[in-house]
Amino acid sequence: xxWVMANLGLIAERALSHLxxxxxxxxxxxxxSLPVGWFAHHYRWSRTALLGAAGLLYAIxxxxxxxxxxxxxxxxxxxxxxxxxxxxxxGIALMVRSVADGLDAVGVPTTSxxxxxxxxxxxxxxxxxxxxxxxxxxxxxxxxxxxxISLVTVSGVLGVSSLGLLFVDGFQRGIVAEVVAxxxxxxxxxxxxxxxxxxxxxxLLPWTRRSRPQGSLVTP
Amino acid sequence: MPDARMIEFxxxxxxxxxxxxxxxDFSLVVPRGQTTVLVGSSGSxxxxxxxxxxxxxxxxxxxVLVDGQDVAGVDPVRLRRRIGYVMxxxxxxxxxxxxxxxxxxxxLNRVPKASAHARALELMELVGLDPAMARRYPSQxxxxxxxxxxxxxxxxxxxxxxxxxxPFGAVDPIVRAELQAELLRLQRELRKTILxxxxxxxxxxxxxxxxxxxxxxxxxxxxxxxxEIVADPADDFVAGFxxxxxxxxxxxxxxxxxxIVVDGSGRxxxxxxxRG
Ligand SMILES: Nc1ncnc2c1ncn2[C@@H]1O[C@H](COP(=O)(O)OP(=O)(O)O)[C@@H](O)[C@H]1O
Ligand SMILES: [Mg+2]
Numbered sequence: 001x002x003w004v005m006a007n008l009g010l011i012a013e014r015a016l017s018h019l020x021x022x023x024x025x026x027x028x029x030x031x032x033s034l035p036v037g038w039f040a041h042h043y044r045w046s047r048t049a050l051l052g053a054a055g056l057l058y059a060i061x062x063x064x065x066x067x068x069x070x071x072x073x074x075x076x077x078x079x080x081x082x083x084x085x086x087x088x089x090x091g092i093a094l095m096v097r098s099v100a101d102g103l104d105a106v107g108v109p110t111t112s113x114x115x116x117x118x119x120x121x122x123x124x125x126x127x128x129x130x131x132x133x134x135x136x137x138x139x140x141x142x143x144x145x146x147x148x149i150s151l152v153t154v155s156g157v158l159g160v161s162s163l164g165l166l167f168v169d170g171f172q173r174g175i176v177a178e179v180v181a182x183x184x185x186x187x188x189x190x191x192x193x194x195x196x197x198x199x200x201x202x203x204l205l206p207w208t209r210r211s212r213p214q215g216s217l218v219t220p
Numbered sequence: 221m222p223d224a225r226m227i228e229f230x231x232x233x234x235x236x237x238x239x240x241x242x243x244x245d246f247s248l249v250v251p252r253g254q255t256t257v258l259v260g261s262s263g264s265x266x267x268x269x270x271x272x273x274x275x276x277x278x279x280x281x282x283x284v285l286v287d288g289q290d291v292a293g294v295d296p297v298r299l300r301r302r303i304g305y306v307m308x309x310x311x312x313x314x315x316x317x318x319x320x321x322x323x324x325x326x327x328l329n330r331v332p333k334a335s336a337h338a339r340a341l342e343l344m345e346l347v348g349l350d351p352a353m354a355r356r357y358p359s360q361x362x363x364x365x366x367x368x369x370x371x372x373x374x375x376x377x378x379x380x381x382x383x384x385x386x387p388f389g390a391v392d393p394i395v396r397a398e399l400q401a402e403l404l405r406l407q408r409e410l411r412k413t414i415l416x417x418x419x420x421x422x423x424x425x426x427x428x429x430x431x432x433x434x435x436x437x438x439x440x441x442x443x444x445x446x447x448e449i450v451a452d453p454a455d456d457f458v459a460g461f462x463x464x465x466x467x468x469x470x471x472x473x474x475x476x477x478x479x480i481v482v483d484g485s486g487r488x489x490x491x492x493x494x495r496g
Contacts, residue, residue, distance in 0.1 A: 117300060117325060117373065119328065205315075
């Protein structure tokens with residue numbers, strides 16, 4: 001505990017670096033999964049192949065990826081971009097399926113009604129399909145966020161700054177409190193980000209929490 | 221002087237990719253400013269015909285003219301924004317408030333939000349919806365209210381033409397009668413061209429100024445005003461369809477010096493007030 005009290009500044013700094021790796025990776029994997037998931041949803045024949053390929057990304061062991069990626073993309077091993085790209089790949093592996101499932105869940109009657117009243121393909125995707133896929137997208141995004149925050153710690157082994165570095169450093173120097181602080185702070189960070197996402201969902205998807213059962217209002 | 225023909229189907233047919241012939245060689249003129257009702261049993265090609273008008277379905281052969289222009293050459297999105305469309309299961313966007321649903325087409329046409337919303341509130345009144353419902357979601361409304369919202373949405377951009385695909389088919393009979401009466405009142409006020417489809421002959425006789433009776437494959441059995449068709453059905457199919465052989469087979473009977481009308485099963489329907 002004394003170690004924690006004496007190093008609050010360091011923990012905060014590491015937590016910020018941690019977020020600096022996780023947040024861009026989560027955002028990038030969300031954005032990149034949208035076109036891939038849309039393709040899998042829209043062209044049924046591609047679905048199995050695309051979801052399978054995306055899922056395979058998750059099978060790549062993380063430490064070797066962190067080490068090998070720089071030789072492929074020409075960055076340094078400790079380069080933060082390297083870590084963000086690797087995390088993005090894992091995020092895509094989880095998120096593509098959520099995008100495809102979420103778009104599937106919208107339902108033909110609604111999309112066809114949107115087309116009939118005059119939505120263009122683009123406005124229909126952005127204003128109808130994407131928001132209606134929202135609950136499924138959010139569920140996927142929560143998994144990606146928590147899993148990314150946990151995966152970031154692996155990069156600590158390489159010496160990249162994050163809460164994982166506390167863990168690695170504490171282990172090397174035999175400071176148990178630092179190890180525990182690294183683990184607890186990672187879990188707390190994941191919980192906080194998850195809570196923020198739930199809150200964002202409440203604000204952005206208001207119709208999901210307001211509906212009353214049909215027919216409860218009897219005036220015709 | 222605009223063309224008196226709002227819609228013209230010229231020998232259209234539709235064969236779906238799976239080989240189903242939904243419509244074969246269908247021709248019809250839909251006059252401007254009237255309600256034309258296509259009536260036929262389920263699967264007779266009504267929805268297919270209606271969707272050809274706004275390019276949701278493209279005909280395999282033949283052409284559909286709206287305002288004298290072949291729709292095949294018109295941008296489908298623009299075309300749809302100037303044609304109101306009302307469908308059976310309301311087709312409202314579940315994630316948008318009632319007011320935003322009604323304002324959909326004006327908003328897509330980049331009308332500022334404030335004026336689109338003001339217009340939406342006017343329309344709610346026009347279709348008999350309490351403006352207090354503006355800030356509800358469609359799922360918080362009854363089926364009948366949802367259909368009213370659907371009608372208001374179709375009217376929002378003040379289109380000349382309304383397409384209605386069994387809009388009152390999924391609501392209970394009492395609400396359906398109310399909605400039908402409301403549509404008649406609206407049409408007296410607005411004089412739009414309405415192409416309305418239904419499988420319910422009573423609804424067709426009530427709403428239609430021109431009636432088109434369909435067999436399967438979109439084949440026209442008879443076209444005419446409701447009175448003409450009831451007075452002079454073209455064949456046994458039409459006679460059977462408008463019910464002249466069943467319940468609607470009405471008989472005038474003289475009881476105690478008064479002419480009363482009874483239906484096919486002998487139930488009294490009313491007195492004859494006058495002839496002609
Ligand atoms: N997308 C489609 N693919 C294949 N067959 C279809 C499709 N849509 C409609 N059909 C078929 O075409 C025929 C006419 O359908 P439809 O126009 O929906 O009739 P209605 O509206 O009168 O019930 C039916 O036999 C129906 O099964
Ligand atoms: Mg139909």
